[in-house]
Amino acid sequence: MRDVSLRIDAGEVIALVGENGSGKTTLAKLLCRLYLPQQGAIRWDETDTAAVDPDGLRRSIAVIFQDFLHYALTARENIGFGAIDQVDDLAAVRAAAVRSGAEPVITALPNGYDTILSPEFADGRDLSIGQWQRVALARAFIRDAPLVILDEPTAALDPRAEHDLFTSIRALYTGRTVLLISHRYSTVRAADRIYVLSDGRIAEHGSHEQLMAAAGHYAELFTLQAAAYTEPTSGPVLS
Numbered sequence: 161m162r163d164v165s166l167r168i169d170a171g172e173v174i175a176l177v178g179e180n181g182s183g184k185t186t187l188a189k190l191l192c193r194l195y196l197p198q199q200g201a202i203r204w205d206e207t208d209t210a211a212v213d214p215d216g217l218r219r220s221i222a223v224i225f226q227d228f229l230h231y232a233l234t235a236r237e238n239i240g241f242g243a244i245d246q247v248d249d250l251a252a253v254r255a256a257a258v259r260s261g262a263e264p265v266i267t268a269l270p271n272g273y274d275t276i277l278s279p280e281f282a283d284g285r286d287l288s289i290g291q292w293q294r295v296a297l298a299r300a301f302i303r304d305a306p307l308v309i310l311d312e313p314t315a316a317l318d319p320r321a322e323h324d325l326f327t328s329i330r331a332l333y334t335g336r337t338v339l340l341i342s343h344r345y346s347t348v349r350a351a352d353r354i355y356v357l358s359d360g361r362i363a364e365h366g367s368h369e370q371l372m373a374a375a376g377h378y379a380e381l382f383t384l385q386a387a388a389y390t391e392p393t394s395g396p397v398l399s
């Protein structure tokens with residue numbers, strides 16, 4: 161990443177978009193201090209995050225990466241590990257599951273929240289990718305962190321679940337700051353500000369309306385994706 165300068169204010173919903181390999185996940189990992197910048201600084205308020213205790217910093221961030229972990233443990237543990245002190249608090253685990261849409265999936269399992277999410281165990285069950293994604297979202301909800309980073313949180317969700325998540329994202333995270341990475345332009349358009357990454361740099365930023373008016377890279381990608389839904393002849397042809 162080069163020449164990247166961005167500011168995220170408390171309570172904002174910020175979206176990062178850009179083509180594959182443009183650096184979105186790398187930027188998220190830098191914010192979590194999984195990587196240290198070779199030059200420049202990342203400051204939380206006025207403090208350089210390179211100078212703070214990494215564990216403390218990470219406790220202040222709830223993050224779901226694209227390749228989130230699937231633990232061969234119970235549904236309760238898979239969610240409760242988001243906030244280690246609440247792993248035995250079924251009410252907190254259930255509340256997070258309700259918010260993420262995982263509750264109906266889990267209650268249908270043979271032992272509910274005590275079902276091991278792996279088919280290798282007696283009465284264990286595996287979940288579909290989209291169901292796992294709801295569990296991962298619950299894991300992020302349960303942690304009372306001021307910064308929430310969601311890297312492609314809806315890639316495997318069905319359209320209704322995706323719609324439900326994004327129409328409720330501000331209510332879900334009231335008072336928290338959200339960094340959302342997504343290739344779905346319909347979901348990022350409601351962000352307060354959108355940063356467009358290209359080849360490790362910020363190519364554009366602004367609100368959806370500002371970026372559409374600028375008629376640049378964002379407007380091109382948004383229009384391309386929207387056209388696939390609205391123009392019957394522009395989509396791929398299966399034969």
Ligand SMILES: Nc1ncnc2c1ncn2[C@@H]1O[C@H](COP(=O)(O)OP(=O)(O)OP(=O)(O)O)[C@@H](O)[C@H]1O
Pocket residue numbers: 178179180181182183184185186187
């Ligand atoms: N640990 C790493 N070391 C070196 N290069 C890396 C590392 N992780 C990713 N990259 C490279 O950095 C570039 C940006 O990757 P990144 O995962 O940040 O892209 P992205 O915008 O999130 O892409 P996608 O939309 O596919 O998820 C890619 O060229 C990738 O190969």
